[in-house]
Amino acid sequence: MGELRNCPTCGDFFNFTGVRDVCHKCVQSEEEQYQVVYSFLRKRENRAATVERIVEVTGVKEELLYKWVRKNRLQPAMFPNLGYPCDNCGSLTKQGKLCENCQNDLKAELRTFEAAKEFRSSVENSEKGTYLSDRKR
Structure with a gap:
């Protein structure tokens, strides 16, 4: 059974089961932002983009990019200028x-x-x- 927590992104309550660290609404928002970033990076000329460039073009927060790289959703092998602190x-x-x-x-x-x-x-x-x-x- 899960644990009731506040979403660190929006502050709403959600049932934390250990799988996701944000509420369902924020998971959907993050997934939409991921699709924007991934479609940007799939273009050949953007594969070597830096974190700063991705944030500038897509408007996604750096913390989300770092989270995706840590979880191997965005792999530095495919995008050489990506990483996390x-x-x-x-x-x-x-x-x-x-x-x-x-x-x-x-x-x-x-x-x-x-x-x-x-x-x-x-x-x-x-x-x-x-x-x-x-x-x-």
């Missing part, structure tokens, strides 16, 4: 939540952290084996 820096990416630069930065930080962790554990292990005794013979 990286969750970290905001530059356009075509897959995942982070762009390639942010992924590489995160991987480098993880490698540094792991190396520091290994160093700390090796220092702790070497200190455990060394005891000084002050025994009198």
Whole structure:
């Protein structure tokens, strides 16, 4: 059974079942806008259009374009200048939540952290084996 929620687009109540995140009226509106964008992009001369150009010509909000690219309704393989913002820096990416630069930065930080962790554990292990005794013979 669904959950009663407010539509984030228009504010009306709708039964949220986990499939769609907006009400039925807004789903229909989004679908009409999608058809406008898709028919614009199907023309050969428009396939390399940027997000800004698509918004300018069709009047569709950037957020909707990003949503469609994230859900693979508009595929960057077919339209090379499409993408959505990286969750970290905001530059356009075509897959995942982070762009390639942010992924590489995160991987480098993880490698540094792991190396520091290994160093700390090796220092702790070497200190455990060394005891000084002050025994009198």
